[in-house]
Amino acid sequence: MAKLTIADLKKIKEKQHATFTLREGGYRAKVTVHMGTCGIAAGARNIMTTLMDEISRANVEDVITTTSGCAGFCAREPMATVEIVNKAPVKYGNLTSDKISEIFREHVMGGNPVEKYALVVGSETTY
C-alpha cells in the first residue's frame, strides 16, 4: 500500500462520501419506492433496480433511495415518492422502468417534477 499524504486523506473522504451521506444524513434527495405486497406484485422491485442503476451511472452521492410499505393506492402501483430537501414531496404512480428513469433525470437531477406521471404532491412518512 502506498504511503498516504494529506491530499490522499481528502480523496479517501470524498470516495466515502456517498456511504456517509446515507449514514449521517445530509442528502439532497430521497426516493422512496413503495414495496407493499401489491407494489412488489406490480413490479416495484424492478423500479428499485432501475433506480439504483441510474444513481450508479450518474455517479451522484447525495441521492438516497429507500422503501416503504403500501401507499394505500394499490391500483396505481408501482409507485414512488421523490423528496427534494425543502420541497414538497411528489408521488408518482403506474411506473415502469422507462418512467422512473425519466423521473430520475428530470426531477431528481433536474429539479423539475414530471407532471404527467405525478399522482399527488405530499406523502406519508416511511414509518
Place this chain on the structure above:
Amino acid sequence: MEKYRANLLLCAGTGCVATGTPKVRDALKAELEKQGLADEIKIVLTGCNGFCAEGPVMLVYPEEIFYQKLTVNEIPKLVEEHFLKGRPYEKLMFKDIEKKHAIPLMNDIPFFKLQVLRVLRNKGMIDPESLDEYIARDGYTAAATALNEMTPEEIIKVMKDSGLRGRGGAGFPTGLKWEFASKSQADQKYMLCNGDEGDPGAFMDRSVMEADPHSVIEGMIIGAKTIGASKGVIYVRAEYPLAVERLQKAISVCLDSGLLGENILDSGFNFNLEIYLGAGAFVCGEETALMRSIEGQRGMPRPRPPFPAHKGLWDKPSVLNNVETLAQIAPIILNGADWYRSLGTEKSPGSKVFALTGDIRNVGLVEVPMGIPLKTIIYDIGGGVNKKKKKFKAVQLGGPSGGCIPQELIDIPVTYEDIVKTGAIVGSGGMVVMDEDTCMVSTAKFFLEFTADESCGKCTPCRVGTRVMLDMLTDITEGRGKEGDIETLQDLSKDIIATSLCGLGQTAPNPVLTTIKYFGHEYEAHIKEHWCHAGICSDLCSFHIVDDLCKGCGACMRGCPSNAIVGEKKKPHRIIQELCLQCRSCYDICKFGSIEIRPALETKPEPAVKDEEVTT
C-alpha cells in the same frame, strides 16, 4: 461504483458477539441473498453501540431505525418486512415500558437521545476495521494538522485551553502533563496508552478500543509529536482479545499506509507503536506500576517524584494517558478549545463516558455532558431501577476507589468537583446502581475484598490494613460485630489513606467511608440488633410471613429450597424457622410483599437432622 440503498450496522462488540452477532450476521447475509437484496443492502460490523444488554443490536441507515435482541429465527421476517416491503419491523424495536409502544428511531429512544457523542463519535457509525471509514469521519485530519502545521507549544496551548482532564481516574489536566514531558530533555521519550481498565464493571475503554481503535492511535500520534516521542506502547489487558485484535489490525494498516512508522504523512515525524498485553493485575493500571510491567518487572508502584514526565518507562520521559482521554484529542485539535468547553463546567469541561450497570433498566454505555445531574443519567437515560416495585437506594461511582452516593444526593451535577464532595469520585466511569434490597455493609465488603486481593503488598498499611478492615467487615456481616467497630474502621481508613504509596491504597477505604457516612444506621443495625434489613447477610436476618398480607398462593412454598414453608391454599402460610436457611428466595418470589425481614432470631432452634450429622 458500489452503491447501496441501505447500510445495516450490526454491532460486533464483545457484548453482542456473546449474545449472537456471528450467527445473526450469517442468517442476515443468507436471507438478503435469497431475496436478491445483497447488491442493494450492505452489512457492516461495528464496535459496541452501548446498549449491550439489548444485544445483538443493529442500526439501519438511512432511516436510522434501531433493532434489538435480534435472533436467527426473526431474520427472514425482518428482511421480508423491512428490506423487501419497506415496513420497519416493530417486533424487534425498542419498547417504551410505560406506554408499551415501539420506538423505531434510535434518536427517539431516551437512552440514546440524551447522549452526546464525542468520544464515542464513531460508535454504530463505522466499521472499526476500515481505515477509509475512519478517514471519512475526519479521521487523521487532526494528526495531519498537528504534524504539519502546529508546534508542540501550540498543541499544548489548545489542550490547556480546552481544560481536558485525564479520564483514567485522577482527572489530571492533559495539557499540563504533556507540557511537563515536552520540556524534559532526553534522547528518547515514550507516549503510552493505558488500556488496563481494571475496575470491576467498567467497560468504557474496551468499547472505545473495539469500536474506534484509530481514534486512540490518532490521539497518541498527536501526543507523541507534542512531547517528542518516537516510540509508543498501548498497554491492554489480555482479557480483551477483541480490543487487542482490532488495535493490532489498526496499527498494521497504519504502518502500511504511512500513518505510523517513518515520515508520517510526509511530515518528517516518526512514531512507532506497539501493544503490550497486561496480565490483569489491578495495580498494573497505576502509572508507575504499568511502566515497570512493560519493562518486564513485577508491576509495583514506586514513589513519585521522579514523575514519569521526567523518568518514566526505561527511566525516560513518558506520558501515560487513558484510552478515553486519547480518543478525544483529535476532535479538540480539529474544533478547538472553545468547542470542547461548550459542554460541561468550568472545572470539568467536555463529556464523559459511563458504564451503567447494576439494578438499572438500561444497562450500557453512555456518554453525557459533564455537569448533567446524576438523576438524569439514572432515570432518564438509564430508565430507573429495573424492578418495578423496588426503590433506588444508592449509586456507586468510581469502582473500588470510589464511593456510594445515596438517593438524597441524586440531584448533584456529575463533575469532578461536585462528586468528590460526596466522598465518591468520578473515577474512570463505572456507575453501579443499587436498589433498596442492597446491603451497604456487604457492598463495602465486596469492594474491599477486591482491593485487599489486588494490593501489591509493598506498603504495610495497604497490605495489612485492608485485610484487617476486611476481617472486621466480615465479622460485622456474620454477627460478630462489636461496639466501637465503626470508629475503628474510620480510624484505620484514615491511616491507610495517609500512609499508602499509590492510589490503590489511598482510595481503598472510600467505599467503607462513604457507606458509613450515608448508611451508618445499617452498620449499627448489623452490630447492635443483628439485623440486616435487606436480608442479604444470612446470619443477621429471619424471614416471616405477615398473615394479613399473605394470600395463600403458595408461590413461596414452591420456591423454598428447604421445604420450610407450610400452609393451606388461600390461607396465610407460615415459615418453620428451624428449617429456614435465610436464602431469601421467598422474599423475592412473593408478589404481595408479605414476607418480612426481621432481626436474626435470638436462639435459633436447631433442626433435628443436624444432630445426626454431628454424630457421624
